[in-house]
Amino acid sequence: MKTKGFVIPHEHGAWAMVSVPFLFGMMAGQPQWLHLPLFMGWLFLYLSSYPFLQLLKRTTNREHWLRWGLIYGAISLLCLIPSVILNPSLFYFGPLLLGLLMINIWHTKHKSERAMLNNICAILIFSVGGPAAYLLSGGGWDRTMALIMLFSFLHFMGSVFFVKSVFRERKNLRWINYSRIYHVVVLIIPFIVGLPWLFIAFIFSTVRSFIFAGEIVRPWKVGIIEIIGAVQFLVLSVAIIQQ
Structure with missing residues (x-):
């Protein structure tokens, strides 16, 4: 939904999905100061995905969705840079996230977001936050x-x-x-x-x-x-x- 010009995802359960796996992974190891920018990057990565997916479904206000997708994406990138530079292993989660996101995009374009496979891929994406936080906590593969x-x-x-x-x-x-x-x-x-x-x-x-x-x-x-x-x-x- 749109609130005072901002784009805010309306899937309220997703907020727990963004934070709980991440906190699980962080607390399973040793929390570091880098977890803060990593989490902010993770959060804004989710926020950016919402307007971009809306852009695929809607024919109106496309500039609005694109603008907020780019804004959130840029903030996410800036927040992720410190963690990724200091722990390049985080790059390995990229291909997995990209592959799962492509499945979400396919279902969005075909208006089948409620399909079980789409739900499974979305939850897998959210769950990746746990391993990423754990890796930054001093854990390994x-x-x-x-x-x-x-x-x-x-x-x-x-x-x-x-x-x-x-x-x-x-x-x-x-x-x-x-x-x-x-x-x-x-x-x-x-x-x-x-x-x-x-x-x-x-x-x-x-x-x-x-x-x-x-x-x-x-x-x-x-x-x-x-x-x-x-x-x-x-x-x-x-x-x-x-x-």
Whole structure:
């Protein structure tokens, strides 16, 4: 939406997706001062993607979308430069992000943004912030980095299933069952990867799905539920993965 000339993304859940994986990766290692400009660069990279994607969909106010896409993109570039110069390994995330973004662009041009593949790629993009922050925290291309990426992705995919099951697919019994099956399977994955106690971080999401899926839930209540879920996921995941 447009507010006082500014372009602000209206996907409120995306703010948690931008910040939670990043904080997860940062707190799993040793926080550095470079995390601040890296996060700002990451945030403005997301902000720049929104007007550019709108530019592909809309035929009006194209100069407006282009202007704000370039402004946000320029700010992102300036913020990312210090971190990338001091840690060139961050460049390796570029091709992955670009490939996933191309899939998002394809779905946007074909007006199929709600497709599951598009959702998966979008959440993978957000989840990359965790490994990048972890690498800057003194971590390496190791098992912990992979787990940060994996569990960030699993948590926010659960959000996709949950939100659809209380809004767009609320009357779709098949989708409600998919959501509940997904959340049960996610509880098992920590045991498979050797971090059994991490299943605790997904209990809230699973209970949420079984209680509210298919029910009429006001948007503000869904927002509160999602905020609580994201915070408890971050706190518990960091505490467990550091052991």
